């Protein structure tokens with residue numbers, strides 16, 4: 001308990017007391033309709049593919065058909081009109097552009113520099129070999145096909161998976177490293193061996209997490225335009241991190257950063273995939289600078305499925321030591337990532353296994369834990385971020401194992417969780433892996449979810465139906481979600497990255513509000529949720545707030561949107577800047593109303609003397625005077641402020657419960673219902689929160705039941721269209737109910753926690769546990785995803 | 801070799817010359833300047849490119865432009881005036897059925913086709929009619945609710961006027 005108090009005090013000392021200040025008025029907490037929606041609903045929204053510039057060239061990639069090969073020659077001279085109507089660039093032509101390397105601050109991680117177009121060697125089917133350009137896309141495609149047919153390769157033995165990658169005679173992806181295993185590290189927390197020695201029982205599970213991907217509806221795309229006279233480069237990219245991308249492009253191309261402007265126009269979904277800098281975002285701008293003409297590259301879906309980053313794949317071996325009455329004594333876990341052809345920039349191949357290892361304890365009291373993390377290179381598309389990085393796999397493996405243990409001990413799975421779960425009064429809590437859980441409702445979320453599905457009645461019905469040969473199941477998945485990625489969160493996650501974000505709030509002479517933020521929206525509805533915060537901060541209607549984001553030329557520097565950071569960081573920077581501008585307004589209004597600024601309130605766009613609403617000035621009058629009236633204006637008259645925020649780590653939590661029925665003859669799983677309890681601290685817009693939960697759960701459902709990026713033993717991708725790579729459709733999705741609990745963070749501005757990933761973190765385990773529960777009479781153990789009908793039949797022993 | 805294409809697009813007579821291999825989606829976006837319909841797969845698998853041809857929903861990525869000669873095409877841009885949104889657009893706004901918006905034009909067109917043909921549709925019919933539209937953001941829940949809400953409104957309106 002004293003340690004708990006220490007954590008709270010330390011945090012307040014470190015982050016300061018104004019962390020809690022936020023002005024909550026008419027808008028925060030309201031399910032406001034999204035201000036941005038009219039343009040989406042009418043087809044007016046413009047994504048990269050919708051942009052055209054005069055003299056624009058279309059770029060088409062030549063990509064490797066081989067998983068592992070040396071490039072012997074590329075004879076560009078076969079292209080008719082080369083250098084006049086058709087242009088082509090190979091890795092050799094971009095030799096001066098430095099390769100992309102990850103930024104993770106770990107000494108014992110081997111690096112795999114990735115040229116922005118392959119030089120000498122290709123490492124996965126889809127690796128970039130050349131870029132061909134023409135004024136017409138069809139012409140560029142024809143030319144790319146022609147060039148593709150004359151590239152000479154010397155094939156090397158493929159390394160299609162981790163087992164092959166670790167074999168003693170494996171071909172090496174990077175010969176200079178002398179190994180394909182780029183990382184291995186074990187850390188022990190507490191007294192693990194003692195815990196296992198003392199245990200009544202040990203349960204273990206091997207678990208193969210499938211490879212799946214974000215696959216946003218808008219593929220990747222880049223348009224670059226270089227103005228040679230001004231030496232100004234403008235890049236439109238479907239990115240989640242415009243400012244960071246500007247820094248990277250400037251660095252890679254050797255341009256002054258103030259001569260590079262990055263615009264993320266409308267972005268049609270990202271889910272983490274559009275966070276890392278991809279090689280295409282460097283190569284296309286480089287070519288634009290060389291040719292002095294605008295260059296546009298729009299990825300097609302086939303290309304996306306083979307060459308955009310994949311995610312999630314890792315092998316996990318977990319063991320849990322327990323007493324007969326279900327108390328967890330210790331856990332051992334080995335997490336091995338299948339990183340693909342390059343340890344991808346920004347977060348490296350550790351993004352899956354290392355984050356999984358650190359997050360493994362989840363909402364449970366686990367004091368003795370040994371984590372071992374490994375990462376291998378394989379000839380597949382690189383693994384990078386996708387909603388729920390690492391955490392999805394950790395949650396799935398842990399929750400499956402806990403059900404297994406509960407079954408083995410004859411304890412109800414909900415009860416097993418309760419016995420080991422952290423109570424609210426134990427928080428803040430320092431997990432054994434160094435994560436400071438600030439606050440939450442772990443047990444309450446579990447209980448609420450079970451109550452919603454009438455757990456006891458379900459068990460009864462399950463028993464009755466089993467007698468009739470019908471198999472229904474219920475799966476529970478509890479989670480914590482690390483949110484608000486700033487310096488602290490990333491360090492606690494195990495991959496330290498510095499953080500920097502700002503917002504500028506300005507009131508113009510007419511009294512209208514413009515908010516410019518460094519976070520970047522790609523479907524999250526920031527133009528509404530952040531406007532709600534500004535509106536409450538300044539006492540105006542959200543319709544009077546315009547939100548700018550996604551353009552480095554009119555927004556302050558910051559890292560954009562990923563890892564559930566924007567509600568906390570965007571929200572806090574806006575709240576702080578709005579509070580400063582409010583002060584400036586009150587100074588002016590105080591002079592106009594001959595009252596002390598402390599005695600004034602702003603509400604509904606009017607500044608009045610508290611208690612005397614008839615003594616008021618409209619915000620428009622005050623703003624006008626602040627700009628034009630030298631009698632009352634401030635010494636710095638502009639009504640504007642820019643504020644920074646690098647948040648303390650904080651953790652959302654919740655519980656997902658899924659109900660299903662398994663058809664014992666066909667192996668088909670019918671999902672009946674999903675209930676999700678979500679606690680993300682203070683809620684800004686409940687409609688948006690609910691929508692995020694729905695979306696994340698369905699992505700998790702895809703990963704658990706449908707999606708799998710399959711490679712043949714020869715390293716060829718077999719899932720190259722939506723015919724083979726199945727994402728959930730309208731008919732795959734059961735009703736989802738979302739229940740909200742609000743436990744404000746004691747550490748962050750306004751008590752806001754991030755959210756948006758919990759559904760993807762928790763849903764796969766809920767679904768897998770539901771199937772395992774339904775099939776308990778068959779002794780089924782789920783050891784891999786996705787749960788396809790033939791796998792179900794195998795679990796039931798019906799096919800071999 | 802280009803051939804003349806004469807179509808009525810969102811109520812406007814339009815003539816362009818196009819090569820025979822070009823898709824309707826491509827011609828709408830590049831020659832006619834209507835970028836509302838999106839390319840999500842170019843393979844008839846996602847519905848982002850959905851438009852109405854003579855009132856019938858089609859994936860314009862997999863429809864040759866010249867096949868539409870003499871016909872009536874409606875794209876998302878032709879569904880309504882901004883000041884007077886269609887019931888489905890209004891319902892999507894109210895229910896929160898939009899996130900990144902990339903699938904939205906296709907969803908609106910499929911839903912409009914359904915509501916035009918069957919304004920008393922139920923949930924199963926909605927899920928079936930929109931089965932060819934993928935959305936990666938919303939998990940579909942709020943879209944289904946929105947289409948049912950729009951259907952209700954259209955029926956109410958039909959009830960009061962008829």
Ligand code: FES
Pocket residue numbers: 838839840841842843844845846847848849850859860861862
């Ligand atoms: S782009 Fe036409 S169906 Fe996907």
Ligand code: FES
Pocket residue numbers: 217268269523897898899900901902903904934935936937938
């Ligand atoms: S709203 Fe993003 S794909 Fe549907």
